[in-house]
Amino acid sequence: EPALVLEGIEKAYNPGRRNEVRVLNGAAARIEAGEVVGLLAPSGAGKSTLLHIAGLLETADAGEIRIAGQAASGGGDRLRTRLRRDGIGFIYQFHHLLPEFSARENVALPQMAAGQGAAAARARADDLLGRVGLQDRLDHRPGELSGGEQQRVAFCRALANAPKLLLADEPTGNLDPDTSDRVFAAMLEVVRETGLGALIATHNHELAQRMDRVLRLDHGRLVAA
Numbered sequence: 001e002p003a004l005v006l007e008g009i010e011k012a013y014n015p016g017r018r019n020e021v022r023v024l025n026g027a028a029a030r031i032e033a034g035e036v037v038g039l040l041a042p043s044g045a046g047k048s049t050l051l052h053i054a055g056l057l058e059t060a061d062a063g064e065i066r067i068a069g070q071a072a073s074g075g076g077d078r079l080r081t082r083l084r085r086d087g088i089g090f091i092y093q094f095h096h097l098l099p100e101f102s103a104r105e106n107v108a109l110p111q112m113a114a115g116q117g118a119a120a121a122r123a124r125a126d127d128l129l130g131r132v133g134l135q136d137r138l139d140h141r142p143g144e145l146s147g148g149e150q151q152r153v154a155f156c157r158a159l160a161n162a163p164k165l166l167l168a169d170e171p172t173g174n175l176d177p178d179t180s181d182r183v184f185a186a187m188l189e190v191v192r193e194t195g196l197g198a199l200i201a202t203h204n205h206e207l208a209q210r211m212d213r214v215l216r217l218d219h220g221r222l223v224a225a
């Protein structure tokens with residue numbers, strides 16, 4: 001089953017008012033398991049709105065959303081919360097790691113919140129962090145890590161609960177070009193090994209070229225870039 005299906009997604013802010021903004025107008029997409037899809041959109045085109053709706057953080061006015069085969073539309077908050085926790089990993093431009101906790105704890109905590117035991121959660125954290133080259137940074141706190149290392153920890157946290165879908169908003173956007181390149185390559189390798197579907201928003205055309213295909217937002221619809 002596809003990692004993500006969006007059909008006929010509509011979203012307007014301030015509907016019916018003088019300051020109405022129609023952001024999404026029949027947006028549709030299908031991301032297969034194992035597929036890495038880029039999202040190129042100029043600022044203001046609705047990229048964040050689309051990612052928030054796909055991530056079940058915001059509701060659409062109309063349309064269908066399926067995460068790994070499960071319909072989210074029409075379900076209540078509890079269904080959406082469960083699908084989000086078990087099915088979706090998020091990574092943002094800024095890492096939002098917990099500053100008082102180590103890299104390992106930052107990756108283990110979401111697993112424990114989902115019911116995993118502490119020892120298994122730590123073991124999975126160590127494995128994920130090792131796969132992005134952070135085996136010597138397990139006990140470092142975010143403030144003791146470089147920017148690229150922090151984003152790699154955030155990436156591992158996004159994968160902590162083995163999601164079927166990864167949603168990323170400019171995941172290397174605050175890094176210098178060299179670091180961005182290296183961190184992005186590490187992320188792509190793990191995504192491809194893991195076989196999850198990914199939708200990755202970026203302004204960077206070079207990064208976009210490394211993805212399987214690229215979509216852009218055009219008047220509220222998703223089209224091939």
Ligand code: ADP
Binds near residue numbers: 013023042045046
């Ligand atoms: P992007 O991430 O592509 O920059 P957004 O999805 O944040 O775009 O926003 C798309 C459009 O919707 C913008 O014109 C923005 O001003 C408008 N918008 C976003 N959020 C709101 C909101 N809460 N209320 C009103 N307008 C909004």
Ligand code: ADP
Binds near residue numbers: 137140143145148149
């Ligand atoms: P950058 O080269 O990206 O500016 P930093 O100078 O911040 O990186 O850090 C260089 C290396 O030293 C990083 O790998 C980081 O993990 C480590 N490091 C930075 N600060 C600390 C600290 N307070 N304690 C332990 N290790 C640290």
